[in-house]
Amino acid sequence: MSTTLHKPAARYRPPAPLGGRGAGPRRSRSSLLALLFLAPALVLLGAFVAWPMLSAFRLSFTDSSGFGRESWVGFENYATVFTDPAVLRALGNTGLYATLFTPTAVIVALALALALNHPRLPLRGAFRTALFLPFVVSLAVAAFAWSYLLDPQIGLLNYWLRGAGLQLGNVLQDPALAMPTVALVAVWKNFGFYMVIFLAGLQEIPASLREAAVVDGANAWQRFVHITLPMLSNTFAFVLIIALIAALQAFDQIYVMTGGGPFGSTQTIVMEIYESGFRELELGFASALSYVLLAITLLLSLVQFVFFGRREQDTQ
Amino acid sequence: MRKTATALLAAVSAGALALTGCAPAQPASDGPTTITFWHGYTEADGDVLEQIVDDFNASQEEVVVETEVKTWDVIDDTLLPALSAEEGPEIVAMPAERMPVYADKGAFVDLGELYADDENVAEIVPAAIDMVTADGTQFGVPTGFVPLSVFYNRTLFDAAGITEFPATWDEWVTVATQLTVDENGDGTPEQYGLALPDHATVANGLWPSLFYGGGGDLVADGEAVIDSPENVATLEYWSSAVATSKISPTGLDGIGADELFSSGKAAMHVGGPWMASISEASGIDYGIAAIPAGPAAQAASAIGVGMGITAQADDAQVEGAEAFFSYFFSEEVATEWSLGSGWPPLRGDIPASAVESNPVVASLTEIAETGRPLLPGVTASVDVLSAMDTATQKALAGDDPGTLLADAQAEIEAALAD
Numbered sequence: 052m053s054t055t056l057h058k059p060a061a062r063y064r065p066p067a068p069l070g071g072r073g074a075g076p077r078r079s080r081s082s083l084l085a086l087l088f089l090a091p092a093l094v095l096l097g098a099f100v101a102w103p104m105l106s107a108f109r110l111s112f113t114d115s116s117g118f119g120r121e122s123w124v125g126f127e128n129y130a131t132v133f134t135d136p137a138v139l140r141a142l143g144n145t146g147l148y149a150t151l152f153t154p155t156a157v158i159v160a161l162a163l164a165l166a167l168n169h170p171r172l173p174l175r176g177a178f179r180t181a182l183f184l185p186f187v188v189s190l191a192v193a194a195f196a197w198s199y200l201l202d203p204q205i206g207l208l209n210y211w212l213r214g215a216g217l218q219l220g221n222v223l224q225d226p227a228l229a230m231p232t233v234a235l236v237a238v239w240k241n242f243g244f245y246m247v248i249f250l251a252g253l254q255e256i257p258a259s260l261r262e263a264a265v266v267d268g269a270n271a272w273q274r275f276v277h278i279t280l281p282m283l284s285n286t287f288a289f290v291l292i293i294a295l296i297a298a299l300q301a302f303d304q305i306y307v308m309t310g311g312g313p314f315g316s317t318q319t320i321v322m323e324i325y326e327s328g329f330r331e332l333e334l335g336f337a338s339a340l341s342y343v344l345l346a347i348t349l350l351l352s353l354v355q356f357v358f359f360g361r362r363e364q365d366t367q
Numbered sequence: 368m369r370k371t372a373t374a375l376l377a378a379v380s381a382g383a384l385a386l387t388g389c390a391p392a393q394p395a396s397d398g399p400t401t402i403t404f405w406h407g408y409t410e411a412d413g414d415v416l417e418q419i420v421d422d423f424n425a426s427q428e429e430v431v432v433e434t435e436v437k438t439w440d441v442i443d444d445t446l447l448p449a450l451s452a453e454e455g456p457e458i459v460a461m462p463a464e465r466m467p468v469y470a471d472k473g474a475f476v477d478l479g480e481l482y483a484d485d486e487n488v489a490e491i492v493p494a495a496i497d498m499v500t501a502d503g504t505q506f507g508v509p510t511g512f513v514p515l516s517v518f519y520n521r522t523l524f525d526a527a528g529i530t531e532f533p534a535t536w537d538e539w540v541t542v543a544t545q546l547t548v549d550e551n552g553d554g555t556p557e558q559y560g561l562a563l564p565d566h567a568t569v570a571n572g573l574w575p576s577l578f579y580g581g582g583g584d585l586v587a588d589g590e591a592v593i594d595s596p597e598n599v600a601t602l603e604y605w606s607s608a609v610a611t612s613k614i615s616p617t618g619l620d621g622i623g624a625d626e627l628f629s630s631g632k633a634a635m636h637v638g639g640p641w642m643a644s645i646s647e648a649s650g651i652d653y654g655i656a657a658i659p660a661g662p663a664a665q666a667a668s669a670i671g672v673g674m675g676i677t678a679q680a681d682d683a684q685v686e687g688a689e690a691f692f693s694y695f696f697s698e699e700v701a702t703e704w705s706l707g708s709g710w711p712p713l714r715g716d717i718p719a720s721a722v723e724s725n726p727v728v729a730s731l732t733e734i735a736e737t738g739r740p741l742l743p744g745v746t747a748s749v750d751v752l753s754a755m756d757t758a759t760q761k762a763l764a765g766d767d768p769g770t771l772l773a774d775a776q777a778e779i780e781a782a783l784a785d
Contacts, residue, residue: 116447116472117447117448117451118447118450118451118472118473118474118678119451119472119473119474119678120473202623203616203618204616204623204626204627204630204632205626205627205630205632213553213555218555221616221617221618223618224617224618224760225618310567310620312566312567312620312756312760313566313618313760314756314757314760314761315753315757326749329443329444330443330468330749331468331749331750332447332468332469332472334447
């Protein structure tokens, strides 16, 4: 039994939006306090993210190897990025990888999240854990394991298929199949993470909406299209963006599985950055390439924001 | 708006690559000169090297060499940032084909005077010196120089009744065909005569070895020569041998070839000295032989490791490092290093009999003369080898060798002109 006295109803004030107008001394004191709490993180981010980024930006206009003499070359590195055939091929490969990986990973993750969200599914926890497990496995371990599984001579997968009279061939050394293969392995490795995010989003949707739709006679597909998808649009946008960024930065798993081969058909932009910077010791060029990748990532993210922002307004 | 800001920040953070590393240099202290030595020897060879360093430190009082063991890849990735922060080593060992790339950036001290003045260093095998020379300047000393050799499975040879190891390419292909077994006739042999990787081969040396045997080369006098008629003939010879006799799977890389041999599925494999211990661990009764002679020569690309003095070293440290090199190449220590590392002696005046207590070293020493350094002094080695790999891999997949080598020639010319 509560004993709180009811105060006269105060004038309702909506909560101030984040980044709203600043006010009086109390506001600035609390801002100072907030800054104080943020300081450790800001210092770390400044030292290990902002400063290296600025340094890399400066380097991108030089012919630096990170050691010894360096000279200013202006936009030469940026010009090379858009004329070097190897870089252009890597850009194309990265685009192909992103096209294969992003929609597949998002759709698989959403489909499985919907299945796991079904209230009548038995052993939900066990399924969720099993599906999330590949994401927990070390990336290098997963890449090595798949390389061995797919090996045409000693691979288990080929061994089983041979038993069934089928031949998979050397998929990781086939220029047409290598990229789809590494993209599929990446989907297997990462969908669990996206699925968990979708699950969280699905559980945010009020059950009353679904119930109302059922009462109105909406079937499962209609409920999905008119309730689930619009209510998930924020989550969907977030997953799509992080999946796309992950795809644009693909490196380690492909590096382990194919090393960029065969004949450079799985060589991605980040691999090209790594090789330029740390194998050929052209840090200036590698920095320019990093900034081009950053620009592409930002541009694609912005396009998605605009698209999903519109959709959100339409929904509202 | 808030979501936009957050996600944009995420994108910016995620899209950034950190190229960093900076720390103040430590002031020099009194007492003996301290020299930091980075190397990647981690097996039995590492133990022997540590022992040699300890013995050197105990043998005099002016210099103390302190070793830091890192993997070869880590050395490659971190050397330049470390040197620019003056936190790097004064001596560094690395795969020899990487050294010209660093020498070109001014990371190594010119050792010409050491070669001219030191009687121990003067005894190093000339081909191994070529490996650490660029534009006529010696920027390092070799710590390992061994030609690729053929490891063969004695058990499979005995089972096929083969008693003599082949001496020429034709004999080699004949023997490999004999040793290729497709029991169920499905077109995929269960046992291959030879593991012939077509890209990323062991120390990138298999195809250069074959090209040398056919009378060709990759780069000569700074010019690309990969599209020579001799190389076209060599590539045609081997791609047709693989296509018609199925003596080797295609699409193999060096590691895959190692695995094929150590799993007993290939009777022969061109590899480095470490295959001896891998074969023993896999229970394979192996023999070692020189790569059979091609129509023009019997030659093998050498796997090499070298060490150099970095530009970070001051005068006292350069002097101390040179004293260590001189000690390292004294006859007794060079023999100890050869026996311990399993690689042939680096001094030309140490005979095979001096290392016969290690049969692997003795076998490798007998064929050491066939060794040629891979792309000595070529700073664009990464691009050259990448162009070569594309050509060899596509050739074994059925494309035309002449066209492929012409493409590789154009790529290499562009890389050398950069």
